[in-house]
Amino acid sequence: MNGKEMLESMSYVDEKYIADAEVPPKRRLHWQPVAAAAACLALVLAGVGLLAPGRENPMELAAAHEQAVAQLEEAAVSEDAITGGGMPLVAAVPKSVAPPEMTVTVLAREGSTLRCTVETSGDGAFQPGQEITVLLPQEETEELPTHLHIFYTPEEAADTVTALAWEEAQDIPQE
Amino acid sequence: MDDGQIIELYFRRDEEAIRQTQLAYGGRLYNLSYRLLLRREDAEESVSDTYLKAWETIPPTRPVFFYAYLAKICRFLSMGRLDWNNAAKRKAEVVTLSDELACCIPDVSREQQLQAQELGALLNDFLATLSDENRRIFMRRYWYGDSIGEIAQRFRLGESNVKTKLMRTRNALRAFLEKEGVKP
Numbered sequence: 001m002n003g004k005e006m007l008e009s010m011s012y013v014d015e016k017y018i019a020d021a022e023v024p025p026k027r028r029l030h031w032q033p034v035a036a037a038a039a040c041l042a043l044v045l046a047g048v049g050l051l052a053p054g055r056e057n058p059m060e061l062a063a064a065h066e067q068a069v070a071q072l073e074e075a076a077v078s079e080d081a082i083t084g085g086g087m088p089l090v091a092a093v094p095k096s097v098a099p100p101e102m103t104v105t106v107l108a109r110e111g112s113t114l115r116c117t118v119e120t121s122g123d124g125a126f127q128p129g130q131e132i133t134v135l136l137p138q139e140e141t142e143e144l145p146t147h148l149h150i151f152y153t154p155e156e157a158a159d160t161v162t163a164l165a166w167e168e169a170q171d172i173p174q175e
Numbered sequence: 176m177d178d179g180q181i182i183e184l185y186f187r188r189d190e191e192a193i194r195q196t197q198l199a200y201g202g203r204l205y206n207l208s209y210r211l212l213l214r215r216e217d218a219e220e221s222v223s224d225t226y227l228k229a230w231e232t233i234p235p236t237r238p239v240f241f242y243a244y245l246a247k248i249c250r251f252l253s254m255g256r257l258d259w260n261n262a263a264k265r266k267a268e269v270v271t272l273s274d275e276l277a278c279c280i281p282d283v284s285r286e287q288q289l290q291a292q293e294l295g296a297l298l299n300d301f302l303a304t305l306s307d308e309n310r311r312i313f314m315r316r317y318w319y320g321d322s323i324g325e326i327a328q329r330f331r332l333g334e335s336n337v338k339t340k341l342m343r344t345r346n347a348l349r350a351f352l353e354k355e356g357v358k359p
Contacts, residue, residue, distance in 0.1 A: 003277030005291060007269070010318050011251040012295020017302050018247060019240035021314035025330050108239070112307065115239075131179050159177050 016110050023113075023135060024155055099151040102126060103169045104134060106146050112136040119147070119169070125154070133160040145169070178241035185233040192233075193226045200242055207246055208253040210320045211269050217256050225249040250318070268320055275345065276317060301351045305344065312337060313344045 046067065100123040104116035114134040118126040126132060134150065147169035152161040176195050184192035204225055209218035225248045238244035257269065302310050312330060315321040323341075327334045 003273035003275070006276040006294065007273045007317065008254050009291040009294035009298060011247065011254055012292050012298070013247075013302065013314070013318060014299045015238070015240045015243035015247055017299070017310065017314055018318060019243035020307075021311045021318065022242060022246070025308075025311070110239075131177060 016113075020111070020113060023133070023157070023160060099153055099164050100125060101149065101151045103147065103149050104132070106134075106144060106148060107131070109144070114144075116148070131159065133157070135160065135162045137163075178238075182233060182237060182241060185230065186237075193230060196226060196229065196245065200245055203242070204245060204249045207319065208249055211250070211253045212257060218253070221249055221253045221256055224252050228252070268322065272317055272320060275341075297352065297355055297357075298348075300355075301348055304351070305347075309340055309344050312340055316341055 102121040102123075102125075103119040104114075105119055106114050106116050108115040112135060114136065116132055116134050118128055118130045118132060120128060134148075134152070135155070144166075145168040148163075148166045149169040150161075150163045150166040152163050154161050176199070178199075181192055181195045181199065184195060201222065204222045205218055208221040209215065212218050212221065225245055228248045229245055236244075302313070305313065308330065312326055315326050315329065316323075321329070323334050323337050326332075327337045330337070332340075
């Protein structure tokens with residue numbers, strides 16, 4: 001056995017590993033910078049409000065300050081807020097930066113790669129019934145429900161998306 | 176047209192299947208083959224033979240990962256077409272790859288030679304032990320034949336980081352093969 005044979009034997013590697021290496025690496029969405037940006041925005045808005053005429057009264061200033069702090073606390077949610085009980089981060093940022101969403105049914109799972117059919121597509125980018133590949137964050141190991149509501153980012157391949165966040169889907173239409 | 180629809184065309188024995196396959200994956204298959212062969216004519220023939228092989232094997236096979244299925248055929252055919260002497264003269268990347276992998280072989284004088292298919296099975300077991308990122312980097316280098324720079328760019332890592340990860344993975348492969356009995 002030599003290096004050439006070793007390289008040739010790579011031809012027998014399982015297709016799931018070949019497919020897995022083909023998809024672009026997931027660009028993990030870092031929620032902290034987004035939360036920080038939302039917090040800054042809230043701070044700026046609060047500052048504008050404080051500087052507005054008629055706010056010179058110390059009591060009003062204190063109330064405005066408390067309101068700004070409350071807005072900051074709301075906006076600076078942790079990254080699990082979107083799937084946990086807290087306020088989803090997408091609600092804390094302008095709608096224009098919220099990722100697209102859709103509801104899918106999981107057909108098969110290979111590690112972090114899901115084969116799914118589209119149930120409903122929030123932005124109409126996919127057709128109901130279309131088969132697509134959904135990529136999960138690489139360390140994801142937990143059991144998943146069959147019907148998922150996902151927030152996603154598109155990938156280079158037309159039928160592939162990367163899930164940014166997901167939850168069990170409700171109200172899936174029955175056939 | 177998505178993969179499922181193309182595969183349905185194969186099952187209906189509709190020759191449009193080959194045209195759609197070419198449209199969807201022709202370019203990527205050619206790049207894969209050319210990267211190994213560095214000869215345009217050979218790469219084109221490998222891709223054409225890939226379509227033919229897919230036509231012959233679908234059905235009964237219904238690939239789960241259609242591109243991976245095609246790419247596997249294409250790589251297999253390209254490796255069979257590879258002229259190693261000529262590749263060495265042209266300092267092709269494939270020669271560097273084989274030299275790197277030679278370091279993973281515990282004992283080159285081993286009497287009982289492993290068949291490529293057996294070794295492939297062992298490689299599958301080994302890949303299952305790696306982290307997702309290390310496995311993808313290993314596959315990009317030794318299956319797709321990507322350069323270190325391309326891998327670094329793809330994974331947003333430094334080149335030295337990629338080299339280190341590959342070296343550790345090769346060492347782990349060597350240890351794995353030894354553990355599996357590929358040793359004196």
